Amino acid sequence: MPNTIGGLKPAMFVRIPAEAIIGAVVLLSLPRRPRLVLAALGGAVVGALAIVDVFNIGFLEYLGRPFNIILDWSLLPDARGYLQDTLGTTTELAITVGAVLLVFLVIGLVALAAVRLADQLARSRGRATRGTLIVGTVWITCNALGLSLTGAPLASQKAAAVLKTQVQTVRATLRDEADFQKVAKVDAFGNTPGSQLVPALRGKDMIFTFIESYGRSAIEDPIEAPGVDKTLDAQTAMLKKAGYAAKSGWLTSATYGGSSWLGHSTTMSGLWVSNQQRYRTVMASDHLSLTKAFKKTGDFDTVGVMPGIQKGWPEQSFYGLDKVYNAFQLGYKGPKFSWSTMPDQYALQQFQERVHSKKPADGKSRMSFLILTSSHQPWAPIPKMVPWDQLGDGSVFNAIQKAGNKASDVIADTTKSRQEYGKSVQYTVTALTQWLQRYGNDNTVLVFLGDHQPIARVSGNHASRDVPISIVAKDPKVLDAIDSWNWTDGLRPAHNAPVWKMSAFRDKFLAAYGSTPHPKKN
Structure with a gap:
């Protein structure tokens, strides 16, 4: 066989x-x-x-x-x-x-x-x-x-x-298993006092966002790229009009085609979390996640919006999130879009109403962690953008969901899967950047990236594991701090933009914004 x-x-x-x-x-x-x-x-x-x-x-x-x-x-x-x-x-x-x-x-x-x-x-x-x-x-x-x-x-x-x-x-x-347990106990920033973590980002409205299956193929594949690249370029221009600038590069994901949580935890922990055993080890450890670093400062409230979570989520502790909104806590009354519990535009609007529009207590800033799901396979049916003031409880999506493609039809057709995948990425990128233009402020700093490439049938049998990552801000000092990274200006990273392992991002980000290493050793 x-x-x-x-x-x-x-x-x-x-x-x-x-x-x-x-x-x-x-x-x-x-x-x-x-x-x-x-x-x-x-x-x-x-x-x-x-x-x-x-x-x-x-x-x-x-x-x-x-x-x-x-x-x-x-x-x-x-x-x-x-x-x-x-x-x-x-x-x-x-x-x-x-x-x-x-x-x-x-x-x-x-x-x-x-x-x-x-x-x-x-x-x-x-x-x-x-x-x-x-x-x-x-x-x-x-x-x-x-x-x-x-x-x-x-x-x-x-x-x-x-x-x-x-x-x-x-x-x-x-x-x-034995080797990784030793590696996970070593942390360059594990003993860094909160006062010495991300001092350059104090007072900022920090948002970390993962886009499901947003991979390099979306930007470079001949079937998917034309529409996605057009969207990225158009949204870059719109953000520029709104006073935002962006820089983008590539990260090589620890996973491929699925198991998104491995990509999330690799990015945030600075460890190469490439299988379920490593994931369990990291989640049970006190290794400093990037999101928890903001909580440790004492100057940030930390909130997660997870429309894909439909059960208990003990990982909340590892990520250092004071509050998490799951799929059942966002008030959605509309239809599911295959695996995705709700359209990303709706999730973002709920983030705005329940979290972003409210000032944290005690004069703190806020760090938010969002995971968007509309670009999850099988990419059918795909939501469409609706006027932001008409989102309501999500019922407006009933007609859109019924008029969309059937998942069984798209799954059976490789070419259609690639086309619809590209459209789903366009939808999510549009929803996220429109939200930023509509609700962002002078202190907003948005970091968004993919968790992994889509499955081989869509990304290609020999596709890399690279995903795009972008940092967007109005404050020029935010992007000046990463000038040495040589990332591409705008939301679309150049083909030859730097490629790092996803596990390298945490330490580079912490160092760029003024964090002082105090290693915790095994």
């Missing part, structure tokens, strides 16, 4: 597996009972490896990485939630039940087939022995001569290679 989409070719299924030859030799040498037990066990392992290969295909296609047999089971409930929001409860339930049955059937039927084959070998022991010897000789010859069929070696030992890879993955995962 191949473990990539590209490997699903007929030639891959006509190779000679070394494991089958060795298995036949062993089975022929055993008495009946141990022979049947070993055959059943071996068949079950072969079936399980085929299931792992299917998972690998899915993970490579959607997340750009192989399936991790230890860490990735926890993502399955999220996958179910995505299917439910996208295709409906009935379809999701049918897919889930079908997938579970398929797993048991594959493992069970392959085990039964192996038992039957072992019995046939024993019944025709003489012919089976000669056949095994002949096939073994052919395998050795093909392997020695490097013979192949349409690029696939005729002599295969893939099952052994998959087992070896999984064993190495388990060892590497366990080793990574």
